Amino acid sequence: MAAATDGNATLSDLGEFGLIGRISDLAARTAPGEDVLVGPGDDAAVLRVRKGHVVMSTDLMVEGRHFRRDWSAAADVGHRAAAQNLSDINAMGGRAQWLTVGLAAPADLPAEWALDFTQGFAEECALVGAGLVGGDISQADQVVISVTVIGACAVSPVLRSGAEAGDVVAIHGRQGWAAGGLAVLGRGFRSPRVLVEAYRRPEPPYDAGPVAAESGATAMIDISDGLLADAGHLARASGVSIDITTGSFEVAEPLVAVGAAIGADPLQFILGGGDDHALLATFPPGPALPDGWTRIGTVSAAGDGPSVTVDGSAYDGPTGWSHF
Amino acid sequence: MAAATDGNATLSDLGEFGLIGRISDLAARTAPGEDVLVGPGDDAAVLRVRKGHVVMSTDLMVEGRHFRRDWSAAADVGHRAAAQNLSDINAMGGRAQWLTVGLAAPADLPAEWALDFTQGFAEECALVGAGLVGGDISQADQVVISVTVIGACAVSPVLRSGAEAGDVVAIHGRQGWAAGGLAVLGRGFRSPRVLVEAYRRPEPPYDAGPVAAESGATAMIDISDGLLADAGHLARASGVSIDITTGSFEVAEPLVAVGAAIGADPLQFILGGGDDHALLATFPPGPALPDGWTRIGTVSAAGDGPSVTVDGSAYDGPTGWSHF
Helix, strand or coil: CCCCCCCCCCCHHHHHHHEEEEHHHHHHHCCCCCCCEEEECCCEEEEEECCCEEEEEEEEECCCCCEECCCCCCHHHHHHHHHHHHHHHCCCCCCEEEEEEEEEEECCCCCHHHHHHHHHHHHHHHHHCEEEEEEEEEEEECCCEEEEEEEEECCCCCCCCCCCCCCCEEEEEECCCHHHHHHHHHHCCCCHHHHHHHHHHHCCCCCCCHHHCCCCCCEEEECCCCCCHHHHHHHHCCEEEECCCCCCCCHHHHHHHHHHHHCCCCHHHHCCCCCCCCEEEEEEECCCCCCCEEEEEEEECCCCCCCEEECCEECCCCCCCCCC | CCCCCCCCEEHHHHCCCHHHHHHHHHHHCCCCCCEECCCCEECCCCEEEECCEEEEEEEEEEECEEECCCCCCCHHHHHHHHHHHHHHHHCCEEEEEEEEEEEEECCCCEEEHHHHHHHHHHHHHHHCEEEEEEEEEEEEEEEEEEEEEEEEECCCCCCCCCCCCCCCCHHHHHHHHHHHHHEEEEEECCCCHHHHHHHCCCCCCCCCHHHHHHHCCCEECCCCCHHHHHHHHHHHHHHEEEEEEECCCCCCCCHHHHHHCCCCCCHHHHHCCCCCCCCEECCCCCCCCCCEEEEEEEEEEEECCCCCCEECCCHHHCCCCCCC
């Protein structure tokens, strides 16, 4: 549903304080709880914390690099901007509580875009009960979105560095769908629609992180740079090696179809894709995995240094994304 | 002091993970405390909080709009980026604890710039004992910096909304110097140097916010949009009117000199300037003001609505800054 605004007004028409007012109205609906002691509109928000710690993370999204306005509606971009930050807290085994947004945008950006973005953002936050409590806006040559989230963990946070030889590597959530959708959009198509939608609005498994933490996960990361790239981050942080077994993936039919259409191995989307915000975690070998987790590999001692292999060998396909 | 890097390397040469590594090294020096349970390098930082609340704020700085690389060194921009966020916590009467930085920048930005920026940022944080605990980087067409800070207040946060008729309006910190410096730079000059330096590296009165809170300040704001503009924010939030007495300002000699040189009333820098991050607060009329605060005006009932007047009359000079 679009946030109503005055026809074709731009940010310049609405003005800084007009825009802040409208965004604050939308934000206020996301954070009605008694724990928001002061919401948007002062020098800072004041937020009650019930644990003796906070987890805190910041992510950027840049127009033309992380999204295109002709590929995603404003509300989609809002959903994704929130999702990728909420996912970082999920990957610590935590629950997100409060977010701020910095929105830099050209003066001729339709005001509707900024408001629809905010509404999509707020809807995604509502999925986990988190509130938008502040932010800033500025003029810039392109849209740059910066989101910061804080939250808390009920048990000890699950770091990237806790994996041990003998652990099981497991995944929770769709993987490769968003990459398939992006490949489709990049070739000027709009279907399979289910993949395009997966790219536009990822569905991170928000409950899976805290459950994994309570179930004894030894290390965890959200897959945002690509499955193999993020497995590499985890392996290096833990000082271990990881082998991924491709036979453990059920390659979904839409991915098979896109692979056939563009002449690519659909496994490439799964191994290299990073926009679904699935969770990758390691668990001790003994007990059964929590619900929804699929075993996809094993952890071994680092040997000559931390490494990630695929079916026992080095992988020579695309493995992820670098920002420079 | 410049952060060492490899000659003329750009961000593109250094690469995403190279840059993150270097920035994390600099950041780690700012946050050595036992309260940083997990620092940069995981999905989120984990931070011990000792109060039952956090104060949280986000600010953007955009190249060409908030700073120019030919007017300010990278370290200066780092100092300012930190200062404007630390100042928001100051204006709540709080003390800043942890910050994250999102840095979007062109691939051909010298890596030295990003590292010097980080070093300046870290040095400013060190003035209040706050730590840089995380962030994100991305490629973009221009440099966009997004900073989020969290902190805590020892006593109740001082909001914008608590001023009452009869209160005294007071200021703490240099006011108008940065605006004078900006006016000088905008005309292609580099002196008076003291004003240019005031613009490049503001010196917010970091201790004054918590002291004002403990001394019973009824409302407070940091002056970032301009003295009259921010007085207006405070007046509207409190539902009061504010009158500023220009005779209460001692117009510093460098401001007089610049005013004479460019044919402007130097009061214009004081009334319209917003880059010094001085504090504006209201106090009950009775007791003496805390050290360092100067009485500059009075609070009265709103009458026909909240307003800000200067020496009893509407002011028709420039009153501040709008981002769109």
